[in-house]
Each structure stands twice: as structure tokens, then as C-alpha cells.
Amino acid sequence: MSSILVTGGAGYIGSHVAHELVDDGRQVVILDNLSTGVRENMPDEATFVHGDVGDYELVVRLLAEHDVAAVMHFAGNIVVPESVENPLKYYRNNTAATRELLSACVATGVGQFVFSSTAAVYGMPSAEELPVTEETPTAPINPYGASKLMTEWMLRDVDHAHDFRYVALRYFNVAGADPKGRTGQSTPQATHLIKVCSQTALGMRDELSIFGTDYETRDGTCIRDYIHVTDLARVHILALEALERGEESRVLNCGYGHGYTVREVIDAVKRVSEVDFDVVEAPRRAGDPPELIADSTKLREQFGWQPAHDDLDEIVRTALEWEEQT
Numbered sequence: 001m002s003s004i005l006v007t008g009g010a011g012y013i014g015s016h017v018a019h020e021l022v023d024d025g026r027q028v029v030i031l032d033n034l035s036t037g038v039r040e041n042m043p044d045e046a047t048f049v050h051g052d053v054g055d056y057e058l059v060v061r062l063l064a065e066h067d068v069a070a071v072m073h074f075a076g077n078i079v080v081p082e083s084v085e086n087p088l089k090y091y092r093n094n095t096a097a098t099r100e101l102l103s104a105c106v107a108t109g110v111g112q113f114v115f116s117s118t119a120a121v122y123g124m125p126s127a128e129e130l131p132v133t134e135e136t137p138t139a140p141i142n143p144y145g146a147s148k149l150m151t152e153w154m155l156r157d158v159d160h161a162h163d164f165r166y167v168a169l170r171y172f173n174v175a176g177a178d179p180k181g182r183t184g185q186s187t188p189q190a191t192h193l194i195k196v197c198s199q200t201a202l203g204m205r206d207e208l209s210i211f212g213t214d215y216e217t218r219d220g221t222c223i224r225d226y227i228h229v230t231d232l233a234r235v236h237i238l239a240l241e242a243l244e245r246g247e248e249s250r251v252l253n254c255g256y257g258h259g260y261t262v263r264e265v266i267d268a269v270k271r272v273s274e275v276d277f278d279v280v281e282a283p284r285r286a287g288d289p290p291e292l293i294a295d296s297t298k299l300r301e302q303f304g305w306q307p308a309h310d311d312l313d314e315i316v317r318t319a320l321e322w323e324e325q326t
């Protein structure tokens with residue numbers, strides 16, 4: 001039986017997809033350098049290889065030894081402010097390392113690839129551009145977004161030149177945890193709003209800062225399209241199946257198409273946790289667009305994707321449950 005290579009499979013989103021693939025009866029090989037990933041979050045059934053996606057020789061060997069038919073590429077660095085301070089880290093680990101991975105795929109004839117891209121490729125869309133479609137101009141405003149967009153360009157060009165097809169998934173705000181409690185967001189210094197709120201509700205942080213209360217939104221705070229990680233994991237299975245059917249390459253937004261303000265998220269965490277934690281109003285965080293909502297029509301129409309967890313309280317509940325058990 002051929003296998004699926006999951007890079008970054010010890011990380012937050014990759015581990016959810018790895019569990020989903022195993023549930024689907026797939027043979028899974030995980031390549032992760034454990035820089036932010038957690039060994040325990042991977043499914044026991046997967047083969048784990050401790051290594052780097054930028055290690056061309058290792059990846060070539062791995063692709064051949066495990067008869068890999070498709071690659072799902074999650075590995076990378078994801079902290080936007082860090083990318084501003086240390087851009088070359090991001091161009092090396094996100095862009096250059098992916099170049100090596102793609103090179104290994106071309107050398108071994110692996111022609112199916114699913115890539116974790118991001119809404120950060122859109123930068124700061126104007127109010128008229130919302131919700132953003134895949135045709136909204138890409139204009140990243142930080143090295144993180146640029147490093148991912150450059151990878152999308154590599155994918156496009158490799159597709160033109162070789163027997164290679166891909167699905168690039170532009171995730172919006174991923175949140176929540178596996179409802180079965182097998183994995184969740186484990187990065188200790190995570191900056192994501194729902195993770196930070198959950199930790200504050202559970203007393204692991206003293207207070208929560210709202211970054212900016214003077215935006216032109218319904219309550220002055222930023223609006224984001226939060227997608228449950230389990231719904232997102234399902235998209236990856238659908239993308240893989242499309243590639244297996246021989247369908248063409250594509251880029252797809254992954255979000256629900258509606259959003260919540262920071263204050264609405266905080267209210268949900270307080271409601272679900274039944275803890276009235278301290279909240280302070282802080283200045284705007286650099287580079288935050290006021291509103292980011294996905295137009296996910298293409299995803300729904302092309303893959304028949306139906307979210308099963310489009311509910312803020314459920315997202316929050318699973319995030320809290322994960323935080324409590326770790």
C-alpha cells in the first residue's frame with residue numbers, strides 16, 4: 001500500500017490531519033523536526049521520521065522507501081511578528097526548505113501535493129474586497145505571508161514544468177481541537193486568540209489583552225473567520241481525493257464565510273468556561289487587518305465540503321477541553 005507523507009505532522013494542524021488520514025485507513029509517514037511539534041500528538045499508527053523537510057537526501061530516501069504517493073506539507077514557521085524580526089528564518093524554513101521538498105518530489109515522481117497556505121497572502125484587504133475570494137489580489141504585508149506566497153508560486157511553476165498537481169489551501173483562523181481529545185494546539189508560546197483566551201480562563205495567564213478597540217467594526221475590535229481544525233482537516237482529505245481522481249491544481253480559501261470580533265470570542269470563552277477572567281484594552285497590534293473573512297464558495301462547490309463544527313461555542317469548548325487535559 002502506498003503512503004502519504006505528512007510534513008509537520010507533529011504540529012497543531014498536521015497532527016489533526018494525520019489522525020484523520022489514519023481514521024480513513026491510510027498509511028501515514030510523518031516527517032517533523034519537532035521544533036514546535038509534539039511527539040504525543042501524532043497517531044501511534046503513523047511512522048515517524050525525525051528530520052527536516054529541507055534535507056533533500058533524507059526526503060528522497062523517504063519518498064522511495066515508503067512508496068509515497070502524495071505529500072501534505074504543513075511544516076514551517078508561523079509566527080508573524082517573528083517573521084518581521086527574522087525574515088531570513090522564514091524564507092529559509094518556509095520557502096527554501098519547501099524548494100528542497102519539491103525538488104525531491106520531482107526527482108522521485110511524486111506528483112500530488114497539498115500545501116498549507118494562509119490568508120496572510122492577502123495582506124490588508126479593503127472593506128470593498130470582503131469577503132476575500134481566491135481572485136482578490138495577493139499582497140502580503142509581512143515575510144511570513146510572503147514566504148508562503150512564494151511557495152504558491154513555486155507550486156504553480158512546478159505544475160507547469162512537471163507531472164505534478166497540487167492543492168494550495170489558504171487557511172483563515174484555525175482554532176479548536178480534536179473532539180475526541182487526541183490532539184490540539186500545544187505550542188507553549190502560541191499567540192492565537194482562542195488559545196490565549198482559553199489559557200487565561202484556566203488561570204495559566206493573568207489577563208487577556210485586546211489589541212485595538214478603535215477599528216471600524218461593530219464593536220471596535222478585529223473580525224476574523226475562525227474555522228474548526230477538524231473541519232479544516234476534512235478539507236485535506238477531500239483535496240487528496242481530488243488529486244487522486246486526476247483533477248487539476250487549484251488554490252482554495254478555507255473558512256466559514258462569517259466572522260467574530262475579538263470581544264465576541266472573549267464572551268464565548270467566558271460563557272463556555274464560566275470564568276470571568278480579566279481583560280485589558282491594549283493598543284493595536286502592527287499588521288492586523290480590521291476584518292478578514294473568507295469567501296469559501298469554491299471550496300464548497302468544488303469539493304462538496306460541508307462544515308460539521310461551524311459553531312463558535314463548540315470551537316471554544318474543544319479548545320478549552322484540550323487545554324485542561326494538557
Ligand SMILES: NC(=O)c1ccc[n+]([C@@H]2O[C@H](COP(=O)([O-])OP(=O)(O)OC[C@H]3O[C@@H](n4cnc5c(N)ncnc54)[C@H](O)[C@@H]3O)[C@@H](O)[C@H]2O)c1
Binds near residue numbers: 007036038078
Ligand atoms: N495555525 C493557523 O492558524 C494557521 C493559519 C494559516 C496557515 N497555517 C499553516 O499551517 C501549517 C501548520 O501550522 P500549525 O499551526 O500546525 O503550526 P505548528 O507550529 O503547530 O506546526 C508546524 C510543524 O512543523 C514542524 N516543522 C517546522 N519546520 C520544520 C522543518 N523544517 N522540517 C520538519 N518539520 C518542521 C514543527 O515541529 C511542527 O510540528 C503551517 O505551514 C502554517 O503556515 C496555520
Ligand SMILES: O=c1ccn([C@@H]2O[C@H](COP(=O)(O)OP(=O)(O)O[C@H]3O[C@H](CO)[C@H](O)[C@H](O)[C@H]3O)[C@@H](O)[C@H]2O)c(=O)[nH]1
Binds near residue numbers: 119172288
Ligand atoms: O492576545 C490576543 C491575541 C490576538 N488578539 C486579536 O485577535 C485577532 C486574531 O489574532 P490571532 O493572532 O489569533 O490570528 P491572526 O488573525 O493574527 O493570524 C492568523 O491568521 C493569519 C492569516 O491571516 C496567519 O495565518 C496566522 O498564522 C494566524 O495566526 C487579531 O485581531 C488580534 O489582534 C488579541 O486581541 N489578543
